[in-house]
Amino acid sequence: MRNNKTDKLLPASPVKGLIPTLNNTGWMTESLDEVSQSFVAYAGSISTEVLDIGCAYGIATLAALDQGARVCASDMEPKHLDILCQRIPADARSRFRCVAGALPRIDFPKQCFGAIVASRVLHFLNGNDVEASVRKMHDWLTPGGRLFLIADSPYTGPWAAQSADYEQRKAAGEDWPAYFNNYADFLSPGTDASKHPTFINPMDPDILKRVCESSGFKTLEARFLSSATKWGTGRDHAGIVAEKI
Numbered sequence: 001m002r003n004n005k006t007d008k009l010l011p012a013s014p015v016k017g018l019i020p021t022l023n024n025t026g027w028m029t030e031s032l033d034e035v036s037q038s039f040v041a042y043a044g045s046i047s048t049e050v051l052d053i054g055c056a057y058g059i060a061t062l063a064a065l066d067q068g069a070r071v072c073a074s075d076m077e078p079k080h081l082d083i084l085c086q087r088i089p090a091d092a093r094s095r096f097r098c099v100a101g102a103l104p105r106i107d108f109p110k111q112c113f114g115a116i117v118a119s120r121v122l123h124f125l126n127g128n129d130v131e132a133s134v135r136k137m138h139d140w141l142t143p144g145g146r147l148f149l150i151a152d153s154p155y156t157g158p159w160a161a162q163s164a165d166y167e168q169r170k171a172a173g174e175d176w177p178a179y180f181n182n183y184a185d186f187l188s189p190g191t192d193a194s195k196h197p198t199f200i201n202p203m204d205p206d207i208l209k210r211v212c213e214s215s216g217f218k219t220l221e222a223r224f225l226s227s228a229t230k231w232g233t234g235r236d237h238a239g240i241v242a243e244k245i
């Protein structure tokens with residue numbers, strides 16, 4: 001969602017369609033993948049507040065506000081939230097709030113959100129922390145509330161070179177077959193490894209389904225997704241829409 005006035009607040013980007021984060025957690029996309037689009041439509045259709053966690057500069061938050069939603073935006077990086085706050089249109093300010101904090105430690109009251117989106121956040125967590133985060137999201141949702149998760153898949157990013165390894169580990173039954181704790185090995189020579197995570201935990205739709213269902217969700221839809229950039233291959237991300245039962 002572009003707004004020429006507030007886009008000037010964003011850091012300069014060398015890559016069209018992607019805005020760099022300020023804390024070495026990759027990029028925010030400038031357009032929404034299909035599961036994020038479903039979140040936006042659903043958020044605009046309910047009166048209960050929704051949560052965008054790992055919001056960065058607010059690609060999903062701004063679109064949901066535009067649809068009339070009430071949105072709580074959250075991110076571990078307060079500087080992202082400072083920029084997002086300045087991007088909120090005046091007529092949406094009364095429907096917006098933001099909270100800084102990191103999964104899995106951040107907490108909200110039980111049953112306070114009608115929907116939650118976490119787009120391209122969970123692959124920065126290890127398996128135990130992903131499971132703990134999704135259990136918390138289940139607590140935070142109202143009964144029947146919807147969860148929209150998007151994670152980077154094993155077929156994108158610098159770790160795509162290891163996708164055959166992921167496929168073997170998945171076939172062998174590993175719970176987290178694309179968890180790699182050697183992120184630095186994926187970087188091209190000369191890249192500063194300190195500007196990247198030390199591990200990455202990309203996911204496929206089966207992993208998201210397992211984690212959500214073991215936390216008390218019913219899966220409505222789980223599939224690979226194309227990134228919203230021009231480089232999309234059709235399976236850049238894994239996405240799930242799940243309902244709290």
Ligand SMILES: C[S@@+](CC[C@H](N)C(=O)[O-])C[C@H]1O[C@@H](n2cnc3c(N)ncnc32)[C@H](O)[C@@H]1O
Nearest residue numbers: 025026027028029054056076077102103119120
């Ligand atoms: C790759 S960006 C994705 C931004 C946006 N949601 C999107 O889909 O384009 C990851 C964002 O998640 C935030 N993040 C990473 N780990 C997090 C955590 N453990 N808790 C909360 N936010 C986190 C980062 O600060 C960053 O803003």
